[in-house]
Amino acid sequence: MANPYHDHNLALLAHLRGILLAMGEAEQVSEESHALFLERFDELIMNLQNVPEERHLGQDLICQVFHRYPQIAHLVPRDLLWFFGGDCLHFMPDEEIAVFQQLEERRYDAEQSGEPFDWNQEKQLLSMPDESPRH
Template sequence: MANPYIDYNLALLAHLRGILIAMGESEQVSEESHEMFVERFDDLLMRLPDVPEERHLGQDLICQVFHRYPQVAHMVPRDLLWFFGGDCLHYMPDEEIAIFQVLEERRYEAERNDEPFDWNREKQILSLSGQEPGAAH
């Protein structure tokens, strides 16, 4: 069964992978360790659709991106920090975490009601509405 939320985050991971590949091609990183890191990244991309509860692998890799590739840390999609949670949340300010909590609540509510939920669209609506996190919706 397809999971739009997992698919959305897989697309973000694929985008991040492209950025990392470009880093290697521009020879800005050590080739050997970079190659091994990308292999681990590819393993995550392959396993995540079938075993989404293995997010701890993603937590580790995303945190390593911040340490290994600080020059691209600002390009890491914020949604991935929330998706993987754990130590990744250390890279998010409290205000941003509060916004993602509201999104998560809306996603769970839609799932409970068997309604479709477009994470990215809801995020845009929330930011356009200027809704304060935690306010009644």
């Protein structure tokens, strides 16, 4: 059975990979170490496709993106920080973590009741001002 949440994060990883690839093509980074990093990144994507629970390598690689490529840190999808957790959460403010905790609770409740859950839609609903209508 397909897991939309997992697929969403795989798509975000593919997006981030595209950004990293563009960095190399623009020759903004050391070519040799960048190529090795991209190999490890591809390995992460392949491993997550086969074993979605294996996230420890992702924590390490996402943290390395912040350290190796600080110029693109603002382009790293915040959802990936939450998805991998652990040390990645150090790059998120407490308020943002609280929003992701609410999202996670909603996702869990929807799964338990067999209801569909649209991560992006729910995230937009949570980011609306308090006086806006919500479902």
